[in-house]
Amino acid sequence: MSYQTHLQRLEAESIHIMREVAAQFRNPVMLYSIGKDSSVMLHLALKAFYPSKPPFPLLHVDTTWKFREMVAFRDRRAAELGLDLLVHINQEGVAQGIGPFTHGSAVHTDVMKTQSLKQALDLYGFDAAFGGARRDEEKSRAKERVFSFRTRSHRWDPKNQRPELWNLYNGRINKGESIRVFPLSNWTELDIWQYIYQEQIPVVPLYFAAPRPVVERDGTLIMVDDERMPLAPGETPEARMVRFRTLGCYPLTGAVESRAQTLPEIIREMLLARTSERQGRVIDQDAGASMEAKKQEGYF
Amino acid sequence: MTQTPEHASATAEVEAYLRAQEDKTLLRFITCGSVDDGKSTLLGRLLYDCQLLFEDQLASLENDSARFGTTGSGNLDLALLVDGLAAEREQGITIDVAYRFFTTDRRKFIVADTPGHEQYTRxxxxxxxxxxxxxxxxDAxxxxxxxxxxxxxxxxLLGIRHLVLAINKMDLVDWDRETFERxxxxxxxxATELGVEAVTCIPVSxxxxxxxxxxxxxxxxxTGPxxxxxxxxxDVERDLRAGPFRMPVQWVNRPNLDFRGFSGTIAGGRVRVGEPLVVLPAGKRSTLARIVTMDGDREQAGAGEAVTLVLDDEIDVSRGDLIAGxxxxxxxxxxxxxHLVWMDEQPLLPGRPYLLRTxxxxxxxxxTEIKHKVNVNTLEQTAAKHLELNDVAVCNLALDRAVPFDPYVDNRETGAFILVDRITNATVGCGMVDFALRRAANIHHHAMEIDKAARAAAKGQKPCVLWFTGLSGAGKSTVADLVEQRLHAMGRHxxxxxxxxxxxxxxxxLGFTAEDRVENIRRVAEVARLMVEAGLIVCVSFISPFRSERRLARERLADGEFLEVFVDATLETCEARDPKGLYKKARAGEIPNFTGIGSPYEPPEAPELRLDANGSDPETLAEQVVELLAARGVI
Incomplete structure (x- = not known):
């Protein structure tokens, strides 16, 4: 018998992690952000529990500023697979009219994403939440555990994480505490795309290049996805051939110019990449350690 | 989507690339060394040369180098590529395990980058x-x-059989061959002393x-690699696949009444449909009927694969069982x-119960016994009564039920375990099984004709333990004595x-060190349990400062038989009373490890009864205890 390939080993490891969560926790949930990593994570969950359905619901924390195509894709996939999908919106934030244009990316992300996520976790009493984060995404994530302990107030304390040995994951918690679980910890962006290609996993069409209406702001291409986007005097959206390497709130997600319309073209572009994927996220362009600060607050 | 020539060529190109990578494997390795050896620089060099540094990572690197760099302005400091959290970067040291990734056409690599100082052994x-x-x-x-x-x-110790010694900074010794060879x-x-055979030495800069x-x-x-x-x-996978078949059951897969599978990751060897299997610890035998995956049933499967096994009969299997050839x-x-490695600030105390996860x-x-500690620098063996953070030791362990395992040298997955603190839930230690101890195998519980219920019935009472805990001088013994007098007057035994x-x-x-206190309480808990077996109502009056041991005592008894009474007086009150003059001596430094002064007292979180012993008179407190017994139906 030949050895396992690197994708087979990554797949097996992720499945192992998911089964541990199903066995160790009372009320787990899978955070589903609709992006390519979430697509892979969901596919792995289908494999992990086959022929059973994944024994947990999906949760999407909707900031109300996601690309319309993302929301359509989310609803379609959940229906096709017959999975339980929970959508949570921070209604307090909606009532206060919080948005990226009026309040800036920091406030918007905090209220509609970080606080909203905490609300949802508390509302449903989830004791474990899967997230699609990868260690290769950002330096502060290189030291993140697969089972990441969170206090009752959802805080992450980098100094107080449990040692993680072999594949023995310690999921014991007291009431109110929780664990964030990262089954894709050891995957890289290239692994994700190779796996999507190999397994023919559906992803949101925004990853593929198409003519889309964009404006350029501070060197970042922002797609005008709906009428809520205020345009400066003289600013007119122009159709450019663009795609997205990562997906989030449309006003905070930069597009890249590309002609990659198929998976092989995306992978080729990836192999020749000269810019890493998070470059497109406005949120990360603060000081080097900004992600670490956000994580301590409870951001994924 | 229309297939332009551009699409077609991209597709062909990528498909060729993916085909070429079909045999691409994965290697996980660890780098060990200190900042001074240039470990981060070496790792940065590997990442850099493998061209996995994206352009903007380089851009942000140039930024960082200006702020923290140690190689002088203008040069890239490769070490900054791999140093992680902000606090650590400013101190210029790596203090946790960071995982890095790079890939070549032949292999994907996951690197565990760990700090080298002794205080980071864990x-x-x-x-x-x-x-x-x-x-x-x-360093050359x-x-x-x-x-x-x-x-x-x-x-x-952790079972890694493939070691490379990278002799670095060869540029600083003029690329000298003799230095390398020496x-x-x-x-x-x-390495031969350690029993490691596969060692490769490489001179690098x-x-x-x-x-x-x-x-x-x-x-x-x-001329080497x-x-x-x-x-x-x-080649690191051969060993794993050659061993006997092992699969720990993680999760029982029951989508409906017609399907019952056992999901897990194969921890060793391989298996084929039709082969005879045994389920441990029960030892029930069965035969493998199917290997189920979402990609279709398999004829055979091997180590590292996550599968779902279906057996050909309906035997009872649950999480925690091990399916073996x-x-x-x-x-x-x-x-x-x-072999144990202790990873917590709180020391390991023999006799204290922990959760053990295989x-x-x-x-x-x-x-049950610390045979000896191992000095990780000299490999000398020394005696120890407890283990501190980063200690490595050979120990005997006793479990409350039998579990299946292999010696760690034979299988790293079925021979490993972690220890978890039962109160904080932290992972406090890890271990590698050497061999089973046979001593307990021949001692069986003798089933007696006259049991606890019969003895209690003869006395016409319900036996229990009243466990009085609190600081020295809180009044535990005074109250316990009054309670016993009342019970005695009621004709209770x-x-x-x-x-x-x-x-x-x-x-x-026994003395008053933490490990002796643990043993003190363990013995008293056992004696109290025997007395409950005898049908008695037992008053235990011990400081018993640690939650763990009080919990141990509770768990040795049946539900409702252990009543924890917290005699709660402040340290100031107790010290003012000081009936035996002990606090005075402790303050003078004459009694080390005195509870409340040199040694901690962990108050109960949920005692059956809390007595406010700061002012109330002991008679009133004793009355409250008698009321508790009445409320619990003991009297």
Whole structure:
């Protein structure tokens, strides 16, 4: 018998992690952000529990500023697979009219994403939440555990994480505490795309290049996805051939110019990449350690 | 979507690329060394040369170098590529395990990057636990140092069989062959002592890149592999696949009444449909009917694969069981000898119960004996009564039920375990099983005709333990004495165990260190349990400062039989009373480890009764205890 390939080993490891969560926790949930990593994570969950359905619901924390195509894709996939999908919106934030244009990316992300996520976790009493984060995404994530302990107030304390040995994951918690679980910890962006290609996993069409209406702001291409986007005097959206390497709130997600319309073209572009994927996220362009600060607050 | 020529060529190109990568494997390795050896620089060099540095990472790197860099302005500091959290970057040291990724056309690599100092032994152990190979760093100017030996011992302890000694900074010794050969010979001699056979020594310069990914032109005398050649070529999977079949059951898969499968990751060997299997610890035999995956049923499967097994009969299997090949069974035992690494600030105390987690089973366990500690620098063996953070020791452990396992040298997955604190839930230690101890195997419980219920019935009462805990001078013994007087007056059969009295007899060999306090309470808990068996109402009056041991005592009894009474008086109150003059002596430094002064008291979180002993008179407090007994139906 030949050895396992690197994708087979990554797949097996992720499945192992998911089964541990199903066995160790009372009320787990899978955070589903609709992006390519979430697509892979969901596919792995289908494999992990086959022929059973994944024994947990999906949760999407909707900031109300996601690309319309993302929301359509989310609803379609959940229906096709017959999975339980929970959508949570921070209604307090909606009532206060919080948005990226009026309040800036920091406030918007905090209220509609970080606080909203905490609300949802508390509302449903989830004791474990899967997230699609990868260690290769950002330096502060290189030291993140697969089972990441969170206090009752959802805080992450980098100094107080449990040692993680072999594949023995310690999921014991007291009431109110929780664990964030990262089954894709050891995957890289290239692994994700190779796996999507190999397994023919559906992803949101925004990853593929198409003519889309964009404006350029501070060197970042922002797609005008709906009428809520205020345009400066003289600013007119122009159709450019663009795609997205990562997906989030449309006003905070930069597009890249590309002609990659198929998976092989995306992978080729990836192999020749000269810019890493998070470059497109406005949120990360603060000081080097900004992600670490956000994580301590409870951001994924 | 229309297929333009551009699409077609991209598709062909990528498909060719993916085909070429079909056999691409994965290697997990650990790098050990300190900042001074240039470990981060070496790792940065590997990442850099493998061209996985994206342009904006380089841009942000240039930024960071200006702020923290140590290589002078204008040069990229490769080490900054791999140093992580903000606080650590400012201190210029790595203090946790960081995982890095890079890939070549032949292999994907996951690197556990761990700090090298002795106080980070636990981090290195963590990183080594999932690594298949280890790259150790030595400075060519310094040779094999104490830390090189320590790192080698730790990785060999964790079962890594493929070691590379990268002798770095060859540029600073003029690429001298003799220096390299002297250090290699020193190191090989030491590795042989450790029992590690596969050692490869490579002369490198992380700074210039020589022999890291490309063969050095400045060291033509070296004809061995570059570091990357070695990492791409080393075969680490053969061992795992050759062993006997093992699969710990993680999750029982029951989508409906017609399907019952057992999901898990194969931990060793391989299996084929139709082969005879055995399920442990029960020892039930069965035959493999199907190997189910979402991609279709399989005829056979091997180590590392996550599968779902269906057996050909309806035997009872649950999480924590181990499915093994019928021909070559693992051991099943409730006592074994193991190497332990302690990872918590709170010391390990023999006799204290911890949760022990193997591949899937979770049981209560205690260290019954610390055979010896191992000095990780010199490998000397020394005696120890407890284990501190980063200690490595050989211990005997006793579990509250038998679990299946293999010696760690035979299987790293079925021979490993972690220890979890039962109160904080922290992972406090890890262990590698050496062998089973047979001593318990022949002692069976004798089933007696006259049992606890019969003895209690003869006395016409319901036996229980009233466990009085609190600071010295809180009034435990006074209240316990009054309670016993009242019960006696009611015609109840009672007994009181008092800390001071028991220490004069049964426990006179014990002192007041934390480990002796644990043993003190363990013995008293056992005696109290025997007295409950005898049908008595037992008053136990002990400071019993630790939650863990009070919980142990509680768990030795049936539900409702253990009533914890917290005699709660402040330290100030107790110290003002000081009936035996002990606080005065403790303050004068004459009594070390005195509870409340030199040693902690952990108050109960949910006692059955809390007595406010700061002012109330003992009669009133005793009355409250009698009321508790009445409310619980004891009297």
């Amino acid at each position: 981090n290195m152990v963590t990183g080594a636990s999932t690594a298949e190979a280890a790259v150790l760093l030595a 100017r310094k040779g094999v140092l104490t830390q090189t030996r320590r790192h080698s011992y730790i990785v060999s 250090i290699s010979a020193d190191y090989r001699a030491f 992380a700074l210039t890149g020589d022999n890291v990914t490309t063969a050095s032109e400045r060291m033509p005398w070296y 570059t570091l990357l050649d070695y990492l791409e070529g080393v 019928a021909e070559s069974r693992p051991e099943v035992a409730d006592q074994f000898a193991a 591949a899937t089973a979770t049981v209560n366990a205690q260290v 009672t007994m009181t165990l008092d800390g001071d009295n028991v220490r004069h007899g049964l426990n006179r060999d």
